[in-house]
Amino acid sequence: MTSRRHELRRYPWHMRDSGQLLLIAAAGVWLVASVAQTAAAGLVDPRDAIAFGALIAFGELLRLNLPGDRETAPIGFAGALAYALLIRVGTHVVHHTAQQVVTVATIGMIIGALPHLAVGRPARVSRMAARLICVACVAYIFRPLAGITAIERHWGLAFSLMTGLTLLALLLEAMLTALLRVDEQRARFKVALVDELRVQLPLGAAVGASALLIAFAAEVMGLAALAVFTAPLLVTQVQFRRWSGIRTTYLQTVRALAKVTEIGGYVEIGHSERVSRLAVAIGRELGIHEPQLLELEYAALMHDIGQLSLSEPIPGGATVLVSRRDQQRIAELGADVIQQAQVLDSVAEIVRRQNEPYRDLGFVPNGLAGHEEPNGPPLSSRIIKAANAFDDLVGSSLDPARAAAAVEQLRLDTASEFDPGAVEALSRVVRRSSVYPVALLSREATIFPGDDRRE
Amino acid sequence: MGKLSRVTRLYIGAVVLVAVVLIARGPFSGLSWRDVFFLGILAILSESRATQLRQGQLSWSASTAATLASVVLVGPIGAAIVGACTALGIRRGPSFLQRLFNTANYALSAYLAGRTFLALGGHVGLPEESSFPLIIAPFAGAAVVHVMANHGLLSGILWLTRDAKPNRPRTGVGLSVRLLLSDLGYAAYGLLIAALWTVVGPFAPLLVLIPLYVARWAVAQFAEQQKAYEATVGALCQAVETKDLYTRGHSDRVSRGSVMIAREIGMHGDRVEAIRYAGMLHDVGKLGVPTKVLRKTGKLTEEEYAAIQLHPMRGLDIVREIGFLDEALAGIMHHHERIDGRGYPMGLAGDEIPEFARVLAVADAFDSMTSTRSYRGARPVDEAIAELRKWSGTQFDPAFVDAFVAALKREGWQRPEAPTIAGGDLASVTAQDHDDPSSPLRVIDSRLGR
Numbered sequence: 026m027t028s029r030r031h032e033l034r035r036y037p038w039h040m041r042d043s044g045q046l047l048l049i050a051a052a053g054v055w056l057v058a059s060v061a062q063t064a065a066a067g068l069v070d071p072r073d074a075i076a077f078g079a080l081i082a083f084g085e086l087l088r089l090n091l092p093g094d095r096e097t098a099p100i101g102f103a104g105a106l107a108y109a110l111l112i113r114v115g116t117h118v119v120h121h122t123a124q125q126v127v128t129v130a131t132i133g134m135i136i137g138a139l140p141h142l143a144v145g146r147p148a149r150v151s152r153m154a155a156r157l158i159c160v161a162c163v164a165y166i167f168r169p170l171a172g173i174t175a176i177e178r179h180w181g182l183a184f185s186l187m188t189g190l191t192l193l194a195l196l197l198e199a200m201l202t203a204l205l206r207v208d209e210q211r212a213r214f215k216v217a218l219v220d221e222l223r224v225q226l227p228l229g230a231a232v233g234a235s236a237l238l239i240a241f242a243a244e245v246m247g248l249a250a251l252a253v254f255t256a257p258l259l260v261t262q263v264q265f266r267r268w269s270g271i272r273t274t275y276l277q278t279v280r281a282l283a284k285v286t287e288i289g290g291y292v293e294i295g296h297s298e299r300v301s302r303l304a305v306a307i308g309r310e311l312g313i314h315e316p317q318l319l320e321l322e323y324a325a326l327m328h329d330i331g332q333l334s335l336s337e338p339i340p341g342g343a344t345v346l347v348s349r350r351d352q353q354r355i356a357e358l359g360a361d362v363i364q365q366a367q368v369l370d371s372v373a374e375i376v377r378r379q380n381e382p383y384r385d386l387g388f389v390p391n392g393l394a395g396h397e398e399p400n401g402p403p404l405s406s407r408i409i410k411a412a413n414a415f416d417d418l419v420g421s422s423l424d425p426a427r428a429a430a431a432v433e434q435l436r437l438d439t440a441s442e443f444d445p446g447a448v449e450a451l452s453r454v455v456r457r458s459s460v461y462p463v464a465l466l467s468r469e470a471t472i473f474p475g476d477d478r479r480e
Numbered sequence: 481m482g483k484l485s486r487v488t489r490l491y492i493g494a495v496v497l498v499a500v501v502l503i504a505r506g507p508f509s510g511l512s513w514r515d516v517f518f519l520g521i522l523a524i525l526s527e528s529r530a531t532q533l534r535q536g537q538l539s540w541s542a543s544t545a546a547t548l549a550s551v552v553l554v555g556p557i558g559a560a561i562v563g564a565c566t567a568l569g570i571r572r573g574p575s576f577l578q579r580l581f582n583t584a585n586y587a588l589s590a591y592l593a594g595r596t597f598l599a600l601g602g603h604v605g606l607p608e609e610s611s612f613p614l615i616i617a618p619f620a621g622a623a624v625v626h627v628m629a630n631h632g633l634l635s636g637i638l639w640l641t642r643d644a645k646p647n648r649p650r651t652g653v654g655l656s657v658r659l660l661l662s663d664l665g666y667a668a669y670g671l672l673i674a675a676l677w678t679v680v681g682p683f684a685p686l687l688v689l690i691p692l693y694v695a696r697w698a699v700a701q702f703a704e705q706q707k708a709y710e711a712t713v714g715a716l717c718q719a720v721e722t723k724d725l726y727t728r729g730h731s732d733r734v735s736r737g738s739v740m741i742a743r744e745i746g747m748h749g750d751r752v753e754a755i756r757y758a759g760m761l762h763d764v765g766k767l768g769v770p771t772k773v774l775r776k777t778g779k780l781t782e783e784e785y786a787a788i789q790l791h792p793m794r795g796l797d798i799v800r801e802i803g804f805l806d807e808a809l810a811g812i813m814h815h816h817e818r819i820d821g822r823g824y825p826m827g828l829a830g831d832e833i834p835e836f837a838r839v840l841a842v843a844d845a846f847d848s849m850t851s852t853r854s855y856r857g858a859r860p861v862d863e864a865i866a867e868l869r870k871w872s873g874t875q876f877d878p879a880f881v882d883a884f885v886a887a888l889k890r891e892g893w894q895r896p897e898a899p900t901i902a903g904g905d906l907a908s909v910t911a912q913d914h915d916d917p918s919s920p921l922r923v924i925d926s927r928l929g930r
Contacts, residue, residue: 115609184680227694234690241679241687242672245609253672257691264698270804271705277802278709282716282764284798289767333719333767362722365715368708 044208045151048201052154055161059127069121073114076248078133080104080255085137085153089262091224092272093315095202096152099232099262100255101137105130105156106194106236107243107251109164110187112171115247120172126164130157155201159194166190187240191233199225211457213312220315231261276319283326291332295421301325303412303454308405310450321405324375328409331359331376352380378402379409383444407444411435411451414443428455484577488640492581495633499584502591503560515550516558518682520565522546522673523586527569529693542689543569544626544663547590548670549685551622552615553677555604556594563590585633593626606678615671623667631660717760720767726853726913727763729896733851735759737843737884740891744883751807755836758808762815762840765795776912777855779922788914788921789824792816811836815844816914818875838877842868842884845876848915852898855912855919861893867918875917 068074084101091097109126111119134153142148167190170176176183202225203217210217235258242250283297304325308318332355360377363369381402401407418431432452439445484492526542543566550559563586567579598604602618603611669688676684717731738759742752766774769791773784780788796813799805805812814828814837821829849864859867865885872881912921 180680184683227697231691231694234687238676238687242676244679245607245675246612247609249612257669257688257695261691261695261698264695264702268698268702268705271702271709274802274804275705275709275712278713278799279716281799281801282713285716285720285764285767288765288794288798290770330716330719334722362715362719365718366708366712367715368711 044204048158048205049150049154052157052161056127056131056157059124059161060131062124063122063128066122066124069125070114070119073108073111073119073248074121074125074129076251077104077108077111078129078136080251081108081130081133082137083255085134086140087259087262088137088141089266090269091228091265092269093220093224095221095224096149097225097228098134098137098156099228099235099265100258101134102156102160102198103232103235103239103258104251104255105133105160106163106191106233107239109160110167110190110236110240111243112177112183112240113244115244118177121168123161123164123168126168127157127161130160151205152202155198155205158201159198162197163190163194184241187237188233191236195225195229195233199229210309212309216312216314223315228261228265231258276322279323279326283330286329286332289333291335292329293420296416297326297329299421300328300409300412300416303415303451304405304408306454306458307408307412307447307450310454311404311408311446313404317405320369320372320375321408323369323372324379324405325409325412327359327363327372328376328379328413329355329359330362331355331357333362334358349380356380375403375405375409378406379413381406381410382442383407383410383439384441404444404447408447408450411443411447415451415455485640488637489577491636491640492577492584495588496580496584499560499564499587499591503557503564503587506557508557511558512554515554515677515682516561519546519550519553519558519562519685522549522685523562523565524568526689527566542666542669542692543586544630544666545669545673545689546685547586548593548619548623548626548667549673549677550590550670551594551597551626552602552604552607552619552671552674556591556598559590559594560587563587581637585630588633589626589629592629593622596625597622607675608678619671623664623670627660627663627667630663713757713760717764720764726851730847730851730915731760731763733847733894733896734762734840734843737846737893738839740887741839741842741880741884744887745879754805754808755811755839757805758811758836758840759843761795761799761805761808762812762844763791763795764798765791765793765812768794774912780912785921789816791914793825807834807836810834811840813837815840817841819877820874823875833877839880842876842880844915845871845917846884848913849918850893850895852896853913853916858895858898859918861888861895871917 081101081104084104085098087100088096088098105126108121108129109123111121113119134157138148138153167186170186176186199221200218203214203221206212206217206221207214212220235254238254239250242254246253280298280301283301286292286297287294301322305318305322308321313321335355335358356377356379360373363373363376379402383401402410414435415428415431418434419428422428432448432455435443435448435451436445439448523543523546526546529542543563547559547563550562554562564583566586567583597618600618600621602615602622607615669692673685673688676688680687714732718728721728721730735756736759738755739752742755747755769787773780773787776784792813792815796809799812800809811834814823814826814833817823817826817828817833817837818841819830819833819838821827823833846864846868849859849867850861852858865888868876868881868884872878913919914921
């Protein structure tokens, strides 16, 4: 999968979509203005600036990939927010400006990102820009207020203001990353935002709490607070890394083991992977949320696994060519296999019902007397049905005419067989990918593109 | 904990009595009841979110942080009261007596910690910047005393009830040391809470504990994913095996055998984990071997033999992209190599063969011999061991054969049941087993056969 992406030669300006460019440009302008002002005015409290800069660099060095290729730098972000929210270090009231916060955060981020670049890991400039913009917003709101005596005196006021701003920063980060994802993956903004919040919320809570802790504890402990309250966040981050790691392994394993049907000659090479990419792209087009998208991907990868139970492979492997009865049996056998795992019951259900027609015109699946589900098969099953039929007709061919003909053929069958919504979404996905072949599909169709990348 | 012995009841009674007397003695003057109230709520909340360590026996919570913060903020008596608040923790599980004991235990440990803190020169009250490095020594003393007292009283009760359930797994020393350390870690948070109390008052524990709870959430997520992962790999391996009645469960048993060897030779935990998956996945490539070859009863042609020899490479093709396997990949690829260099696919010899592959080879052959095959019944374990020894040094690595035999003697081996042939086309039957060293595949020799 990785190699396929590298085959295509793409230039840097092709890599960035308009949203990314806009974000980076905004961060850049803000940054240049801030640095210029800071340079003109000189650094206030250089000792604090250096300590926080070092913390931000350290955090950027320990970047973390959350499930779904979400790059974060919890410690760096917490450090930068804390610097923006600082009121006192010990008994000394700090006076640094918002411009200085932005400057220190940027320099720290760049220093922390250098080792990543040195070992050849890509620079995710857009993600760094998003973080920087959040920090800058908080700094520009809070720094002018920090000097007001009322806030210095009343901890309750300061506490609520700082908590509110931290929440704002976290929300803003989620919104910016969701926007980036809308751009990259053609997801819907509302869907992307909910997904983003769901994944980011736990770690975000820890980041926000740590930022507040560092800012407050600096009053009591001085700069030692930076080290003391980074430690718990470090522990948290390590646990998240393990979690993220096993999620990646899980996905890799299902992807890999889904290939056994291909090696066994039961299905055409690459079929499961193509169907899963297509299904996920359709699912995203239809606004399915990420957890369900993951189930859809698993189901699509394993939709033919029931064939393993057949003693002889179907010639050519195309399930479209065998009788409906046999198709249904393969689906049932596959669902049974998946159900064995006991943790993928909804995936098994999707696989079990992958052949059912969209509208029931007299077809009764094995054992079920048709009355159980008046609304027909789940959306994911309908998507897989369409994607599977499309791939059986088109295969690995890249010919747009053939793809268009296949879409037309599916469209003719939308009265009862295929879900018209799924077919229309399929048609949009296919049309897009015929304009920019494979490359675009491969990028938007994997839920977790970065998970292929080994660390 | 329904039926406790008289001694145990007496012990619990004594601990409770001491705790009650110490708290009752006071003095209560100068105690900040507001702080005690908030710290008590913190103790109750952390107790309510306790983690079960072992079903119905031990559980563990972050209340240590609350009691040690109280040691600094409100002194020994206040800390003891905060410790006693854990009684109100909302938690299903502990019986009345267990709860009573836990409460008394916390109160007593907190009181002792508070006394230690004072004895070592600590000052009760809100810490300020000037109290900073100096407060650390008394606090550390208090933390150590708290954790020791807590664990000491607890191990008393564990010792007294040790015979209640004869077959229960031993309390690992590793577990208690880990618990002790993590409790000390939580104790350190007590100081942080106390320090922050100066600035943000009762919000301090909220802020301090959020990252910790998030970390625990991630740990739980990890454990859940890992379980799901294991189950999924197991199910998929089983799917591969359904094709052949006789080899059902083979992967699972090879996995178990390999883990036995790996543990016996003292392999590191992560590697044991990897070899477990290597065992489960070692034969996935067999699916690439045409069914008719697997079913053939007569001698195999060279092409057919080559198809069988290819299966480790096919397996590697499938699992190559699973990142974490690394070393296991080499094991899967080379599990049919022989020490004397006559194996396949590459004909490696001796130490050239990756360690994982040598381990897998032993477990693989052993399970094949102790399972029923269409051409013979299952062999008894002793006979299979004798066969392993016979080929030790030519086919197998002697060190791993010895390790496996030692582990087998200690842990025993569960042989699979003979399969019942139900007919139908769901599964086929292997006529010859490429894993079986005692009856090697018969291949037509091209020089003589033609």
